[in-house]
Amino acid sequence: MLKVNGISAGYGGLEVLQNVSIILEKGEFVAIVGPNGAGKSTLLKSISGTVRCTSGQIYFMDENIIRMDAHKRTGLGIIQVPEGRRIFPSLTVLENLELGAFRSEARGSIKENLGAVFRLFPILEERRKQMASTFSGGEQQMLAIGRGLMSKPHLLMLDEPSLGLSPKLGDMIFDVIREIQTKLKIAVLLVEQRAVEALELCDRGYILEQGRIVISSDRASLMGNPIIQKSYLGVV
Amino acid sequence: METFIQLLVSGLLMGVSYGVLAAGLALIFGVVKIVNFAHAAFAVLAMYFPAFWFLEWWGIDPFISSIIALPIFFVVGYATQRMIIDKVIGTPAAEMSTLIVTMGLSLLIENGILIGWSGAPRIINLPYTLGSFKVGSILLNQAQTYSFIIALVLIAGLFVFLNKTMLGKAIRAVADDPESCAYMGINLRFAYCLAFGVGIAITASGGCLIATYRPFNPFYAETIIVIIFACCILGGVRSVQGALIGGIIIGCIQMLSTMVVAVALQNVAVFLLFVLFLYLKPEGLLGRKGRVV
């Protein structure tokens, strides 16, 4: 479904990704794990289009989207839940969710999608008239994911959903993500620093280190692999 | 005391019109993140066309013109953003460049009016220009009163647009976080044009209202632009509600200052206030940073 071929990308004159290739099949759950600064966010942003690639190709459903504008890629169903939540603080919860359905394909089914999101996150329904800025970190993350779901994604990309959350809240978010994947059967690309949590959920994973893919394998081989600790903290 | 209340009431009536102009500016600043130097110039343009000329040519009342101005100037604003301002947004020196562009635009509009319709001061002379309603011992100028009502309708309309329509919510989202909007599929460039168009439309409408009770000339914009800036800053630069409140306060200050200084200096008080707020309290009285509505 998604084929990233040797892309290089960066910003501010720095080249963050160098010749990175990954694959994602329909309905698969793939995790991208690695230390900070490795380029995980940049990889997701290259796919969603908010960062321009300097070389390489990206194929989505066999269409090369490398030159497509970001807001058009959402039209294909590539939906990213950005790092740090990035919900709209001065809009209410309901308005945030409604905006998730901005893209024309999703607008027709706002009511049903809202229902599904509220079932997943009852607290959002409770506080739907509240301004999003009053929410705590964990609640904002739920709102961000809910907003992503409102867009009727074919590929859901999550950028460090547990960032800044306590381990307990993080676990809750991961449970929700698992539920989403099993219930809705959409393809999920998860970027995370918390290696175990991410690997537990995935079918396959990639380790990204300083802009390069170091290993690509299935869950069993990656779990507990010492290469991961070395990527993060090195050896002396 | 009576004079005080009289001035206060006049200030309130006029202040709301300022508020309409300031609301347009605040919307543009909040969403497109630029200071539109040509803002007052668009308002003055509307005073001539449609307000003055539609009256001269076809006898159309300026209050009707204020509604007609909405679609006309929406297109003007949209086109201005699309064809001119869009070209400098996103460049490294965008902040300065947009200021320079709008300043050039301001001079262009002013002198265009001068060439087209001469520099003679214009007044709209209709029965309500000088007529007044009497409420107790307070005189309410009729033109100002009708303007007040229509201005409130305009503001209400703006609120409905921003809060109840998908497009309105989208541009409020752009004001909050332009980068994240791409994730929703919101086209940033389109959103900017929309916001600019709406901002200019409502401003032009407000201009028509002001034309019913104030004389105007091609360079009137140079007087009002800082007043509009002052309204915005008082209310908190990105806030539409704030701009309205700022407008009312400024209108009152303008009127009340005539109790202590000569009429010609009423604007100096406003300018001074503006500068003081810039230095000391740039987030305005309402103090909410980054909120459009």
Next chain:
Amino acid sequence: MIAERRKQGHFIWADYVPLVLVGVAVLLVCFIIGPQRYYQRILLLVVLWMCICSNFNIISGYGGQIVFGYMLFVGAGGYTSVLLFKFLAVNPWIGMFVGAAVAAFLAFVIGYPTLRLHGHYFAVATVAFPLMAIPIVAQLGWEEVHIPFAGRGIESMQFTDVRYYVLMGAILLVVFLIIVRMIERSRFGYALQALKQNEAAAEGMGVHTHRVKLLAFMLSAFLTGITGTVYCFSILFLLTTPAAFGLFIIVRILSITIVGGIGTLWGPVIGSALLVPVGELLAAEVGDRWPGFQDLIYGIVLLMAIIYLPDGIWGKVTEIMRRRKTLPSAKVKAMVAPSNPNSPSKQGKPSSFSLVTSLPTDRGNEPHGSILRVQSVSKLFGGVRALQDVTVEVPRGKILGVIGPNGAGKTTLFNVMNGYLGPEQGKVFFKGKDVTYLKPHDLCQMGIGRTFQIPQIFNNMTILENVMIGAFARERNATRARAISEEIAQKMELTHRAEDQAVGLTILETKRLEFSRALATQPELILVDEPMAGLNPEESHHIGEIIKGIAESGITVIVIEHVVQSLVKFADYMVGLDEGRKVAEGTPEEVISNPHIIEAYLGEKWRRRYAKS
């Protein structure tokens, strides 16, 4: 040869002769035109606008602070001298300087608070003042002031023959251009241009940005006050508030300066020579049918210029000249040095840096031989505790690595050490002295240098000039600053490109330039912010070697880095932060096996299951 002599700081006649030639050219044109008053007047206007725009260029072009209310100074100078002449019979030659002083004073009073504002806010603030002046001046009864004609020729600055004014104007122009050129080549000028491109970086390089801006502002205002006087006496017979304070003045200044090339010496000259005659002739041609046509055209020109030609004519010319220069030389270099300039130096780490001037080895009162001590520092950011009771002692001459996950407070710690932020609690000691609340430029002067994560390159200068900005932090003399910079550039392997403009550099060259600039400030301690960002493992290794070389020459280094596995290879000592607190400290081995650190980076579950205790 000229380049050599310039390097040695000799006074280069070649720099100033063209400026004098401009004055000569003006007089030549004046002579050719003959006694025709009409054309002489246009020539005079051309010269006067060249003057005003040159003055404007100092603060707004070189300094980058575009003053939209600039007409205040024109009016201030003009009104002062005219009123003094008319009512107190003060000689206009004296009045001219009084007017200039008034303008400079206004610049000080307005500039002091206003220059602290940035961007939109600054620009809009300055506009309010001339617009305020109009009703005030009118109220004082001076809306229209008829300038009396005393007819005493040079004594009262009133000549019947316009050509005397042209002569005056030409002299003024040459003087102003010389002033601009002298600024260009001076320490003040470098500081000005640096702060235009990046104020924060300039501060970190030791530039007292507020003071520099204020001085430039006052200088511009002073010179404009002089020009304003000449403008009033030579052009206007009736001084009116719109003529002195009107918005059209700033639009014309901007048009002319931008079309010519803002921030360049020749920009105002070219722009004025091009636009003013056209404008005036147009006004004469269609002025009666279409009043305001001239300003309409200026408005359009301004729009077009800022959209399509923001660097101006002279800016474009210099760009083309620079491209021509670098192209062949780049080819030559490629032939001479076939190795990829990107690959790390084959000799291993660069030779160690002995500093050109010996630093005062004043160790101050350091209790434990530590050069920097951060003591119990806490910092709040809008309710978030960015730092909580952090204490760090930095041993002299060693490399200290600071690690921690995102949001742990590493950058905040740096900013506190560097003076960009002041802590709510705690203190910072440098060489035993309390420096907690000193500003970055002060700390730079004391010996703390810094590099930035995204290299702050000043694109409009050459590589060497970039380094010189750093050198000027502690070295006043331009020649010695250049010498220091050249030595450092050599050690950093940048000499082959030292005279090229700092654009199109490879990532490693950019980083080396960033280090060079920081080293040029002759620091005893250098703060390095995420140097490995965006580098692959080979490039990271090279940076590590550079840092080792720096430490070997006696400079203490503190490094923040995300890429821990690179950092452990060269750090002597490490500190780990998490959520604003120090959670680990010790040798690299100790820190990376610390359970807090493992949990912070890999998550709690990993630590529980897989971390070796």
